[in-house]
Amino acid sequence: MPRIDINSVPERKGSGYPDPFRAAYGNRVKQRLGDAAGLTQFGVNLTRIAPGTGTALRHWHEKEDEFVYVVEGELVLVEDEGETVLRAGDAAGFKAGVANGHCFVNRSDTDAVVLEVGTRAPTERAHYPDVDLAVVKDETGFHWLHKSGEPYA
Amino acid sequence: MPRIDINSVPERKGSGYPDPFRAAYGNRVKQRLGDAAGLTQFGVNLTRIAPGTGTALRHWHEKEDEFVYVVEGELVLVEDEGETVLRAGDAAGFKAGVANGHCFVNRSDTDAVVLEVGTRAPTERAHYPDVDLAVVKDETGFHWLHKSGEPYA
Numbered sequence: 447m448p449r450i451d452i453n454s455v456p457e458r459k460g461s462g463y464p465d466p467f468r469a470a471y472g473n474r475v476k477q478r479l480g481d482a483a484g485l486t487q488f489g490v491n492l493t494r495i496a497p498g499t500g501t502a503l504r505h506w507h508e509k510e511d512e513f514v515y516v517v518e519g520e521l522v523l524v525e526d527e528g529e530t531v532l533r534a535g536d537a538a539g540f541k542a543g544v545a546n547g548h549c550f551v552n553r554s555d556t557d558a559v560v561l562e563v564g565t566r567a568p569t570e571r572a573h574y575p576d577v578d579l580a581v582v583k584d585e586t587g588f589h590w591l592h593k594s595g596e597p598y599a
Numbered sequence: 600m601p602r603i604d605i606n607s608v609p610e611r612k613g614s615g616y617p618d619p620f621r622a623a624y625g626n627r628v629k630q631r632l633g634d635a636a637g638l639t640q641f642g643v644n645l646t647r648i649a650p651g652t653g654t655a656l657r658h659w660h661e662k663e664d665e666f667v668y669v670v671e672g673e674l675v676l677v678e679d680e681g682e683t684v685l686r687a688g689d690a691a692g693f694k695a696g697v698a699n700g701h702c703f704v705n706r707s708d709t710d711a712v713v714l715e716v717g718t719r720a721p722t723e724r725a726h727y728p729d730v731d732l733a734v735v736k737d738e739t740g741f742h743w744l745h746k747s748g749e750p751y752a
Binding site: 447448449450452479480482483484485486487488490492510511513515517523525527530532535536537538539540541542546548561563565 | 600601602603605632633635636637638639640641643645663664666668670676678680683685688689690691692693694695699701714716718
C-alpha cells in the first residue's frame, strides 16, 4: 500500500565513505523512505543527525538536484557563501552542476532530523572541495576516488 | 543562496482544474519550494489544505514518481485499497505507472500541511479514475481532456 510504515524501514547507521572520512559519520542514521515505496526516480531519506556530526562531507553533484527540509532540531548549513542556521520548517535546495559544496552540521545538543531528496541519475560524479575525495557512480556502483583519480583501497 | 526563504515564496491558491472541478480546491495553497531554489528535475511543494478540501482529485501518473510527507495536521489518503489516516510524520509514495488513483482529503477541523515531491518528466499523462478528466503535458504545456480525448473548453 502507498503509506510508508516508517517504523519498519531499516535504519542505516554510519556512512559509506572510505577511511579516514567514515569515522566522523558514525552517528548519522538514514531511513530510505523513497525506496520503501518502490520509488526509483529520486531518493528520499529521513536522516537523524546526532550532535557533533553532519549530513555529509561538504560536496556538490554534477547531475543530481538536491533538496533538504528540516523536520526537527537545528542544523548549520555550510557552503561557499558561509554558514546559515536552519531550524524545523526551513528548507534548502541545491541545483545540479552548481559548484558550491554544501553540508549540514549539528552543533546543537539534541538530535536533528531532515528529509533529503535527490534525483537518481544513472551516472554521476560528486566533488568534495575540502578533502581529497570524489565519487563516481556508474552502471557498476559507486567508486570513491582521490582527486588524482586513484581509487581508495 | 541555497537556503529557501519560505516566507518569500509566492502562495498559489486554488487549482488549475477546469470547471466544474476547480471549485472544490479553492482552499488549497501551494508554495513551490523546489522552483524557488532553481531545481528542475523534481518539484517540491509545501501545500496547506484547509478542512473540507484535498490535495488533488484522485489521480495517478504514467511517468512521474510522487512522494508526500505530512508536516502538520491529519489527512485521509484515499486510494484503490481504501482509506488510511496519515498524521504529521507519516509519508506515502506513489510509483509512476501504478494505476492506483490517490489523493489526500482533510476531514479534520484544522489545516493540514504536506510536502509533495514529484519528478518532472518532459511529457506526461495523468489519469483521474473518478471523473471525466485526464491531463497531458507536452512541450506546449498542460492540456485538460475529457476521457474521450476532447479538450475542456
